[in-house]
Amino acid sequence: xxxxxxxxxxxxxxxxxxxxxxxxxxxxxxxxxxxxxxxxxxxxxxxxxxxxxxxxxxxxxxxxxxxxxxxxxxxxxxxxxxxxxxxxxxxxxxxxxxxxxxxxxxxxxxxxxxxxxxxxxxxxxxxxxxxxxxxxxxxxxxxxxxxxxxxxxxxxxxxxxxxxxxxxxxxxxxxxxxxxxxxxxxxxxxxxxxxxxxxxxxxxxxxxxxxxxxxxxxxxxxxxxxxxxxxxxxxxxxxxxxxxxxxxxxxxxxxxxxxxxxxxxxxxxxxxxxxxxxxxxxxxxxxxxxxxxxxxxxxxxxxxxxxxxxxxxxxxxxxxxxxxxxxxxxxxxxxxxxxxxxxxxxxxxxxxxxxxxxxxxxxxxxxxxxxxxxxxxxxxxxxxxxxxxxxxxxxxxxxxxxxxxxxxxxxxxxxxxxxxxxxxxxxxxxxxxxxxxxxxxxxxxxxxxxxxxxxxxxxxxxxxxxxxxxxxxxxxxxxxxxxxxxxxxxxxxxxxxxxxxxxxxxxxxxxxxxxxxxxxxxxxxxxxxxxxxxxxxxxxxxxxxxxxxxxxxxxxxxxxxxxxxxxxxxxxxxxxxxxxxxxxxxxxxxxxxxxxxxxxxxxxxxxxxxxxxxxxxxxxxxxxxxxxxxxxxxxxxxxxxxxxxxxxxxxxxxxxxxxxxxxxxxxxxxxxxxxxxxxxxxxxxxxxxxxxxxxxxxxxxxxxxxxxxxxxxxxxxxxxxxxxxxxxxxxxxxxxxxxxxxxx
Numbered sequence: 137x138x139x140x141x142x143x144x145x146x147x148x149x150x151x152x153x154x155x156x157x158x159x160x161x162x163x164x165x166x167x168x169x170x171x172x173x174x175x176x177x178x179x180x181x182x183x184x185x186x187x188x189x190x191x192x193x194x195x196x197x198x199x200x201x202x203x204x205x206x207x208x209x210x211x212x213x214x215x216x217x218x219x220x221x222x223x224x225x226x227x228x229x230x231x232x233x234x235x236x237x238x239x240x241x242x243x244x245x246x247x248x249x250x251x252x253x254x255x256x257x258x259x260x261x262x263x264x265x266x267x268x269x270x271x272x273x274x275x276x277x278x279x280x281x282x283x284x285x286x287x288x289x290x291x292x293x294x295x296x297x298x299x300x301x302x303x304x305x306x307x308x309x310x311x312x313x314x315x316x317x318x319x320x321x322x323x324x325x326x327x328x329x330x331x332x333x334x335x336x337x338x339x340x341x342x343x344x345x346x347x348x349x350x351x352x353x354x355x356x357x358x359x360x361x362x363x364x365x366x367x368x369x370x371x372x373x374x375x376x377x378x379x380x381x382x383x384x385x386x387x388x389x390x391x392x393x394x395x396x397x398x399x400x401x402x403x404x405x406x407x408x409x410x411x412x413x414x415x416x417x418x419x420x421x422x423x424x425x426x427x428x429x430x431x432x433x434x435x436x437x438x439x440x441x442x443x444x445x446x447x448x449x450x451x452x453x454x455x456x457x458x459x460x461x462x463x464x465x466x467x468x469x470x471x472x473x474x475x476x477x478x479x480x481x482x483x484x485x486x487x488x489x490x491x492x493x494x495x496x497x498x499x500x501x502x503x504x505x506x507x508x509x510x511x512x513x514x515x516x517x518x519x520x521x522x523x524x525x526x527x528x529x530x531x532x533x534x535x536x537x538x539x540x541x542x543x544x545x546x547x548x549x550x551x552x553x554x555x556x557x558x559x560x561x562x563x564x565x566x567x568x569x570x571x572x573x574x575x576x577x578x579x580x581x582x583x584x585x586x587x588x589x590x591x592x593x594x595x596x597x598x599x600x601x602x603x604x605x606x607x608x609x610x611x612x613x614x615x616x617x618x619x620x621x622x623x624x625x626x627x628x629x630x631x632x633x634x635x636x637x638x639x640x641x642x643x644x645x646x647x648x649x650x651x652x653x654x655x656x657x658x659x660x661x662x663x664x665x666x667x668x669x670x671x672x673x674x675x676x677x678x679x680x681x682x683x684x685x686x687x688x689x690x691x692x693x694x695x696x697x698x699x700x701x702x703x704x705x706x707x708x709x710x711x712x713x714x715x716x717x718x719x720x721x722x723x724x725x726x727x728x729x730x731x732x733x734x735x736x737x738x739x740x741x742x743x744x745x746x747x748x749x750x751x752x753x754x755x756x757x758x759x760x761x762x763x764x765x766x767x768x769x770x771x772x773x774x775x776x777x778x779x780x781x782x783x784x785x786x787x788x789x790x791x792x793x794x795x796x797x798x799x800x801x802x803x804x805x806x807x808x809x810x811x812x813x814x815x816x817x818x819x820x821x822x823x824x825x826x827x828x829x830x831x832x833x834x835x836x837x838x839x840x841x842x843x844x845x846x847x848x849x850x851x852x853x854x855x856x857x858x859x860x861x862x863x864x865x866x867x868x869x870x871x872x873x874x875x876x877x878x879x880x
Contacts, residue, residue: 147500148497150420150423151496151497151500152493153416153420154417154420154496155489156413156416157413157414157417157420158413158417158464159413159464159467159492160409160412160471161410161413161414162464162468163406163410163413163468163471163472164411164413165410166468167406167472168410171399171402171403171406171407176396176399176400177342177382179399181399182395185305185307186305186347186380188305189305189307189308189311190347190380191349192304192305192308193313193315193376194351194373197322197324198315198317198322198349198376199317199320199322199373199376201369201372202294203290203294205372206290206294206365206368206369206372207287207290209368210283210286210287210290210368212283212286217275217278217279217282220271220282221271221272227268227269231265231268231269234261234264234265234268235265238258238260238261241257242254242257242261245257286364286365289361290365290368293361293369307382307391307395309390310383310390310391310392310393311380311381311382312324312335312336312380312381312383313378313380313381314327314332314336314378314379315347315376315377315379316329316376316377316378317374317377322376322378340381340383340384341381341383342381342382342384342386343381343382344379344380344382345379345380345381346379347377348376348377349376349377349378350370350375351369351370351371351372351373351375409471449502449505449506452502453499453503453506456495456499456502457499459495460492460495460496460498460499463491463492463495464492466488466491466492467488467489467492470484470485470488471485473485559598562591566587566591569587604627604633607636608624608636611639611643615639615646621643623643623644624639624640674705674706674708677701677702677705678702678705678706681701681702681705682702729771729772729775729856729857730772730773731770731772732770732772733768733769733770733879734770734771734776735766735767735768736767736768736769736771737762737763737766737801739776739777739780740760740780740799740810741762742777743777743780743781743784744758744760744780744784744799746781747784747785747788750788754788754791756787756791756793756795756797756814757795757797758796758797759796759798760799760800761798761800762801763803767803767878768879768880769876769877769878769879770879771857771876772857775856776853778853779850779853779861779874782847782849782850783812783850784812785846786846786847787812790814790816790817790818790870791814791817792814792816795814795815796814797813798811798812799811800813803878806877806878807875807876807877807878808875808876808877808878809874810873810874811871811872811873811874812871812872813869813870813871814870815868815870816868816869816870817868819868820868847863854874854876859874859876859877860873860874860875861874
C-alpha cells in the first residue's frame with residue numbers, strides 16, 4: 137500500500153514539474169523578442185509610444201492650417217470635369233429629364249391647380265437647361281462649380297472634424313522635442329537652434345533620436361471624406377524634421393521611468409525563469425525515460441479501458457491533449473500578468489497550475505493505457521472491425537444507401553424532384569429568414585421582399601397544385617368505381633397536368649374498350665345469327681325437298697327438279713362450310729403459303745377472265761388500268777387469285793346496275809397498290825370496318841348468294857403476305873385498297 141501511494145505522489149510531482157517547466161518554456165519562447173532588447177528604448181512598446189507622441193504633436197502643436205490655406209490648394213482635374221459633366225447622362229438625356237420634371241408643374245400652374253406662377257416655373261426650368269448646356273460647352277463653368285463644391289466640403293471639415301480626437305503618449309510630460317518647417321521652429325523647451333547639439337546629446341539625454349513627421353499622417357481613424365481633401369490638407373501641413381529626446385534626471389515616479397525600470401526588472405526575471413524552465417524540462421524528460429515503463433499485464437482499470445474502441449480512445453486522448461495545451465496557455469497568461477502585478481494574479485496562477493497538473497495526469501494515464509492496449513493487439517483486422525469508426529461507417533453506409541435510394545426515387549421524374557427540392561428550399565429559406573429578423577432587424581426588408589415576391593406566389597401555386605391533385609384523386613376514385621364521366625381539364629405543363637392527361641387517355645381508353653366490348657358482343661350475336669341463318673336456309677331447303685321426294689305421287693319431272701334443288705343447296709352448304717373452315721385456318725395461322733414470283737397484272741387479268749361471261753351478261757362497265765410493265769410480287773399465286781376472285785365476285789353481286797367499276801394497278805416505290813372501286817346497290821351505313829367480320833354483308837337482308845366470308849378471307853390472305861387490305865366507304869361508294877411489296 138505504501139509503495140502505491142508513493143508512486144502516486146511521485147506521479148503528481150512529476151506532472152507538476154512538467155506543467156511548470158513547460159509553461160515557463162512557453163513563456164520564454166513567446167516573449168523572447170520582447171525581452172531580447174538590452175535597452176527599454178529599443179523595445180516595440182517604447183517605439184509605439186514615440187510614434188503616438190509624434191502624431192499628437194502633428195495634430196495639435198506643429199503648424200497651423202486654416203480654411204483659406206486649404207482652399208488655395210484646391211485643384212480640379214480633367215477626369216473630375218468629365219465625371220461632373222456626365223454624372224446624370226448625356227446632354228440630351230439631362231435636358232429631357234429636366235423638361236420632364238417641370239412638365240407637370242408648368243401644366244398645374246397654367247391650369248390654376250397650384251399657387252406657382254407659370255412664368256416663374258418656366259424661368260426656373262430654362263435656367264437649369266441653360267446651366268446644363270454650359271456644362272457641356274465650357275470647362276471653366278464646370279470647374280467653378282466643382283471648386284465651389286470642394287470649398288463647401290472644406291468648410292464643413294473645419295467646422296466639424298478638424299479638431300478630431302487625438303491622444304498624447306502616456307510619456308507626454310517626459311519627452312522633449314525640437315522641430316522645424318522652413319524658417320519656423322517648434323519646441324517644448326527653451327533652446328536655440330545653434331545649441332541643439334549641446335542639449336540633445338547622450339550626456340544630457342537617456343535617449344535621443346532624429347525624427348521626421350510626414351504631413352499625410354494627421355488622422356489616425358478611417359478618413360470619412362474624399363481622398364483629395366486628405367491629400368490637400370497633408371500638402372498644406374507639410375513635413376516636420378527635428379529631434380525627440382528623453383532627458384536624464386526624470387523623477388523615479390514618472391511614467392517613462394516606471395516603464396523603464398519595470399522592463400529591466402522583468403527582463404532579468406524572464407531570463408532566470410526561461411533558463412530554469414528549460415533545465416527542469418530537460419531533467420524531467422531524462423527522468424521519464426529512466427522511470428516510466430509500460431506494464432506487461434493489465435490491471436483492473438486497464439481491462440475496463442480496453443473495452444473502449446481504440447479510435448474513440450485516440451479521439452478522447454486528442455481532446456484531452458488539446459484541453460491540456462489550452463490550460464498551459466492559461467498558465468502562460470497568468471505568468472505574463474504576474475510581470476505587471478505580483479499579487480493580483482497569484483491566486484489565478486495557482487489555480488491554473490493545479491488544473492493543468494490534473495489534465496497532465498489524465499492525459500498521461502490515457503496515453504499509458506492506450507499503449508498497453510495496442511501492445512496486446514494481435515489481429516489488426518479484428519481491431520478495425522471493433523473500432524467505433526467502422527461501426528459508424530457501416531451504419532452510415534446503410535443510411536447513405538437508403539437516402540440514395542429515396543433521392544433516386546424522388547428523381548425518377550427529374551422535373552418533379554427539382555420542383556420539390558426548390559419548394560423545400562423556399563420553405564426553409566422563409567423559416568430561416570424569419571429567425572434572422574430577430575438577429576438583425578436589417579433583414580426585415582430583405583425577408584419581406586423574399587416573402588412577397590417568392591413566398592406568396594409559391595404558396596398560391598402550392599394551393600392550386602393541391603386542389604388540382606384532389607381533382608385527379610377524385611377522378612381516379614370515380615374511374616375505379618366505374619363512373620367514367622367527363623375528362624379532367626388540362627392546365628399548364630406540370631407533372632400533375634401530364635398525370636391528368638394520362639388519366640384522360642386511360643379514361644378514353646376505357647370508354648373505347650367498353651365500346652369495343654359492346655361492339656364485339658353485338659358482332660358476336662350477329663355472327664351467330666348470320667351463321668345460323670346462312671347455314672339453316674340451304675339446310676331447310678334440303679330437308680323440305682327431301683321430305684317431298686319421299687312422296688310416291690311425285691312425277692318424274694318434279695322429282696328431277698327437287699333433286700336439282702337439293703343438289704344446289706347442298707353445294708351451297710358445302711361452300712359455306714369450306715369457306716368457314718378456311719377462314720378459321722387463316723385466322724389461326726395454320727396454313728402454308730407457296731410463294732412464287734408472280735406478275736400481279738397477269739394474275740388480275742386471269743381472275744377477270746374467269747368472270748368474262750358474267751361480266752358480259754351484267755350491265756356493269758369495267759375500267760381496268762394496269763402498269764406499263766410487269767409488276768412482280770413474291771406471293772402464293774393460288775391464294776392471291778382467291779383474293780381477286782372474291783373481290784370481283786362481290787363487285788358483280790353487290791354493284792349498282794348500270795354503274796362503272798374501276799380497277800387500277802399502280803406502283804409507289806417498292807409497293808404495289810391495287811384498287812377496286814364500285815357503287816353498292818345496298819346502303820353501307822358507314823360501317824366499313826365491320827365488313828371484315830365473318831358473315832358480314834352489305835346486303836343486310838341476306839337475300840344474295842354470298843357467304844359473307846369473302847372479305848374476311850381476302851384480308852386474312854393479304855395479312856399472311858405481310859401486306860394490307862383497307863376498305864373505304866363514302867356514301868354508297870365502296871373502295872378496296874390492297875398494298876403488297878414488289879420484287880425485281
